[in-house]
Amino acid sequence: MTTLAEDAKELLTLGTATLYEASGLDCFLDPAFRPAWDGAQLVGRAVPVTAQIGDNLALHHGIEAAGAGDVLVVDAGGAPFGYWGEVMAVAAQARGITGLVIDGGVRDTQQLASLEFPAFSTAISIRGTIKNWPGTVGRPITLRGRVIRRGDVVVADRDGIVVFPADEYDRVLAASRARAAKEESYLDRLRSGETTLDVYEFRHLGVPDEAR
Numbered sequence: 540m541t542t543l544a545e546d547a548k549e550l551l552t553l554g555t556a557t558l559y560e561a562s563g564l565d566c567f568l569d570p571a572f573r574p575a576w577d578g579a580q581l582v583g584r585a586v587p588v589t590a591q592i593g594d595n596l597a598l599h600h601g602i603e604a605a606g607a608g609d610v611l612v613v614d615a616g617g618a619p620f621g622y623w624g625e626v627m628a629v630a631a632q633a634r635g636i637t638g639l640v641i642d643g644g645v646r647d648t649q650q651l652a653s654l655e656f657p658a659f660s661t662a663i664s665i666r667g668t669i670k671n672w673p674g675t676v677g678r679p680i681t682l683r684g685r686v687i688r689r690g691d692v693v694v695a696d697r698d699g700i701v702v703f704p705a706d707e708y709d710r711v712l713a714a715s716r717a718r719a720a721k722e723e724s725y726l727d728r729l730r731s732g733e734t735t736l737d738v739y740e741f742r743h744l745g746v747p748d749e750a751r
Contacts, residue, residue, distance in 0.1 A: 543692065544608055546712065547582040553715045555699045557722075561714040564707065568640070568700040569683040571617075571661045575645050576652035577697070579659065581638030583610035585691040585702060587680040590615040590643070590672075595622040597674020598641075602627065604676045607635030610693045612702070614680045615643030619662035625650035632656060640693065640700060642682055659695050 543550075550558065559567050574580075586605045590597040590613055601611045611631070615622055623639055624647035631639070638657035644664030645651070651658050679688045690705045703711055725738050736742050 543582065543584065543708070550582050550694050550712070551580050551696060553719055555694055555696050555701050557718055558694055558711060558715050559699070559701050561718040562701070562703055562707070562711045563714070564703050564711070566685075566701045566703040568685055568702060569661075570699060571683070572640060572642070572659045572695075572700050573661070574695070574697055575648045575658040575660055575663065578652075579638075579657040580696040581610060581657035581659075582692075582694050583608050583637035584689075584705070585610055585612045585687050585693050586676065586689060587678060587687045588613040589675040589678070589680055590622065591674065592616040592618040593620050593666075593668055594670060594672050594674075595620070595668040596670040596672055597676065598622055598627065599670070600673055601676050602630050602634065602636065605631070605634060605636050609636050610638045610640060611636065612680070612682065612687050612691075612693065613639065613641040613643065614682050615641055617642045617661055617683075619644045619664040620666045620668050621646035621664045622668055623658060623660075625654070628654050628656040628658070638693075638695070640682075640695060657695065659700060 586609045588601040622643050623645040640659045642661050644662035645658050645660045646665045677689050691702050693702050728738050
C-alpha cells in the first residue's frame with residue numbers, strides 16, 4: 540500500500556475535478572478559495588485551525604502542532620487580513636508542512652511563489668494582524684459549510700480544492716484512476732471524429748426545437 544506522499548504526483552495529475560467527480564462525495568470547497576500564486580498545488584493531511592478575525596496567533600500555534608505532510612486548513616472568518624506571509628511559510632517548510640488553505644487573506648505572494656509554498660486563500664491582503672487569541676488547533680472546523688477534521692485528505696490545484704475523509708482515500712483513488720482511464724477512451728473517440736452526443740449517449744435526452 541502506498542502513502543499519500545508517494546501518491547501526491549498522481550493525485551495532482553488526476554486533478555481535483557476528477558477526484559471530486561469520481562469520489563461521489565460532496566467534498567469540494569467553496570470556489571472563493573484561490574491559489575495565491577499561479578501554479579500552486581498541494582496534497583496533504585488536514586490540521587484544522589480556528590483563528591479570530593484579524594488575529595493570526597492561532598496560525599503560529601498551528602505551525603508548531605503540524606508536521607511533515609500536513610496542510611494547515613484555517614477558518615479565519617473570511618476576513619481580508621494578511622494572516623500569512625513569507626516568514627510563516629519558511630517556518631512551515633522547515634517542519635515539512637506542505638501548504639495552507641485559509642478562509643482569509645495572505646500576503647507576500649511573490650515570496651510564496653519563490654519559496655514554492657502552496658497557499659490557497661479567499662483574499663490577498665497586506666492588512667496587519669494582532670496576536671491575542673491562541674485559537675484552536677486540531678479540532679474539527681466548518682469551512683464555508685464544509686466540515687474539516689484532522690487527518691482529512693486535502694488536494695488543491697488551480698481548479699479548486701477537495702477534502703475527504705482518510706478512510707475514503709483508497710476508494711477515491713481507485714475510482715479516480717478508473718474515471719481517468721474512461722475519459723481517455725472518450726478522448727480517443729472524439730479525436731477520431733465522434734460527437735460528444737454519441738460518446739456520452741446524450742441523444743435520448745432530446746433534440747433542440749430549432750432542429751425539428
